[in-house]
Amino acid sequence: MATASFKWGSDVYSAEVAEDVLHCTSHEGAQGTIKLSNIVGVLSTNSPSTPSVLFVVKPDDENEEAPGYLQKIDISSLPPALSQFLVTVPDYLKHSEPVQVIISVTSGTQTAQAVFQDLVKPFLTHVGLEYEVHETKSAQTIKELAQSQFLDRACSGIPQTIILLSGDGGLVDLVEVFYESSRSVQTPPQIALVPCGTGNAMASSIGLRSGPASGLVALIRGAPTPLPTFAARISPGSQLVIDEGRQRVPLGVDAHGSYRTLYCAVVVSWALHSALVADSDTTEYRKFGRERFKMAANKLLYPSDGTEPHRFNGKITYSTVNGQTGEVSQETTDTNEHMYVVVSMVPRLEKNFLISPGTEPLGGQMHLMRWGPIPADEAVRLVVLAYQGGLHVSEKTVTYADVEQLRIEFEEDSEHWRRVCIDGNIVTVEKGGWLELHKEPRQLLHVIKPC
Structure with a gap:
C-alpha cells in the first residue's frame, strides 16, 4: 500500500490502526494512510489533546532507502497502537545553543541538500527547535567549524548537538579536530548522523540502515553514546x-x-x-x-x-x-x-x-x-x-x-x-x-x- 500525502495546515484527523497501517480521516472527509514503519514519532508537547504524527512520505514506497519527505498531521486522539511512537523532545535537543546542522554538499551522490529541505528542516520546524545551517564550501569546512566553534564550546562546558548530513567523512573530520587538540574537553558534543554518503559505515553499524529518515528517528528517540576511537x-x-x-x-x-x-x-x-x-x-x-x-x-x-x-x-x-x-x-x-x-x-x-x-x-x-x-x-x-x-x-x-x-x-x-x-x-x-x-x-x- 502506497503512503498517501496530506494537507498542510490546521486540519485535525481522526485515526485508527489496522494491519500496521494508520488510517486517517479529516473533519472535511479527506482520507489517507500511513504505514507505521514510516512514522518518525508522535509529539504531544504542543497540544496534548491533539498529538502530532511526524511521518515520512516516500515517492517509491517499495524502496526503503528512498529519502522521501517529512509531513505532520494532528489527530484528535491517540490510538493505543501509536503509544510506542509517543515521544517528548529529548534533553540533548533542548540546549540554549541552537542545533548545528552541517550539510556536506558533495558527500555520496550529492543528496544532502535535498535531504535537509525535505526531511531535516521540516523536522526541526515541527519540533520547534532553533538551528543554524552550515553548508560545506570545501573539504576543510567541517574541520574549520570544529576548530572555530564546536571545540571552543566543548572546552567551555557548553552542551551542543550537531546534525551531520554527510557520509563517514564528516564524523572523521570532527574526530581529527577534537583528538588532535591539546585542549581539555569538558562537555562532549552530541552528534546525530543523517546518512548521505556512499558507504555510511558508522550510520549503518549503529542501526541507521534505512537511509536518511532513520537518522530522524534516532534523533528524536535515541540516546547519546560515547564514540570509541x-x-x-x-x-x-x-x-x-x-x-x-x-x-x-x-x-x-x-x-x-x-x-x-x-x-x-x-x-x-x-x-x-x-x-x-x-x-x-x-x-x-x-x-x-x-x-x-x-x-x-x-x-x-x-x-x-x-x-x-x-x-x-x-x-x-x-x-x-x-x-x-x-x-x-x-x-x-x-x-x-x-x-x-x-x-x-x-x-x-x-x-x-x-x-x-x-x-x-x-x-x-x-x-x-x-x-x-x-x-x-x-x-x-x-x-x-x-x-x-x-x-x-x-x-x-x-x-x-x-x-x-x-x-x-x-x-x-x-x-x-x-x-x-x-x-x-x-x-x-x-x-x-x-x-x-x-x-x-x-x-x-x-x-x-x-x-
Whole structure:
C-alpha cells in the first residue's frame, strides 16, 4: 500500500490502526494512510489533546532507502497502537545553543541538500527547535567549524548537538579536530548522523540502515553514546594523499618527534581494501555511488595485462587478550604476503557489508580481518560471504581476531602498494616505514544511537 500525502495546515484527523497501517480521516472527509514503519514519532508537547504524527512520505514506497519527505498531521486522539511512537523532545535537543546542522554538499551522490529541505528542516520546524545551517564550501569546512566553534564550546562546558548530513567523512573530520587538540574537553558534543554518503559505515553499524529518515528517528528517540576511537601511529616521512591522488602533503611528526598520530573511529586498512578506496576516490568514480568500490576492486583483482593480483608484502604482528585469564599474547601472521587487511571498530562498512560480525556497535572493540594471497575468484567469494551476514570470518583462509594493538612493517618498494586507508583518508607510508594501531582511552564525542 502506497503512503498517501496530506494537507498542510490546521486540519485535525481522526485515526485508527489496522494491519500496521494508520488510517486517517479529516473533519472535511479527506482520507489517507500511513504505514507505521514510516512514522518518525508522535509529539504531544504542543497540544496534548491533539498529538502530532511526524511521518515520512516516500515517492517509491517499495524502496526503503528512498529519502522521501517529512509531513505532520494532528489527530484528535491517540490510538493505543501509536503509544510506542509517543515521544517528548529529548534533553540533548533542548540546549540554549541552537542545533548545528552541517550539510556536506558533495558527500555520496550529492543528496544532502535535498535531504535537509525535505526531511531535516521540516523536522526541526515541527519540533520547534532553533538551528543554524552550515553548508560545506570545501573539504576543510567541517574541520574549520570544529576548530572555530564546536571545540571552543566543548572546552567551555557548553552542551551542543550537531546534525551531520554527510557520509563517514564528516564524523572523521570532527574526530581529527577534537583528538588532535591539546585542549581539555569538558562537555562532549552530541552528534546525530543523517546518512548521505556512499558507504555510511558508522550510520549503518549503529542501526541507521534505512537511509536518511532513520537518522530522524534516532534523533528524536535515541540516546547519546560515547564514540570509541583508535589511534594510528605512522612512521616519519609519511604523506597524506589529496586532490584525487595527484598531490601529497607531508604528515610531519607530533609532539613525540618520532611519529605522527592520526585518530579514527571506523576503519584502518591496507592492501586490496585501501587500494580500491584510493583508486575510486575520484569525481568520475563517485558518480556510481557504492558501485565505485566494486569497479575499482575488479581492476585490482583482474589486471588488464592478465597477471595475478598484487601480493602485498609486510610483517603484521598483533596482540590479543584472553577473556578469562586477562593474559596478553602476541602473534604474527603466518606469512608476510597479504591480499586484504582491515582493522575495524564498526561491524559494517556498508549497509549489507558485515565486515566484522563480532564487533558490537560503539562497543570499543578492534577487530582484525585479513587473508593472504588467493586467486581472484576466491577473493570475490569471500567478499560475497561478507555480504551474506559476515560468513567470511568462518573461512579457514581468513584471520579474524579481537586485537588490542597491531603493527605493520611495510616491505614494499613501490609507494603505490604502501597506501593505507585511515577512515577514508589515504596515507602513503615511506619505504621501510611502519604503522601501529591501539585503542584510544579518551572519549571526546558522543553519537546519538537508536534505542
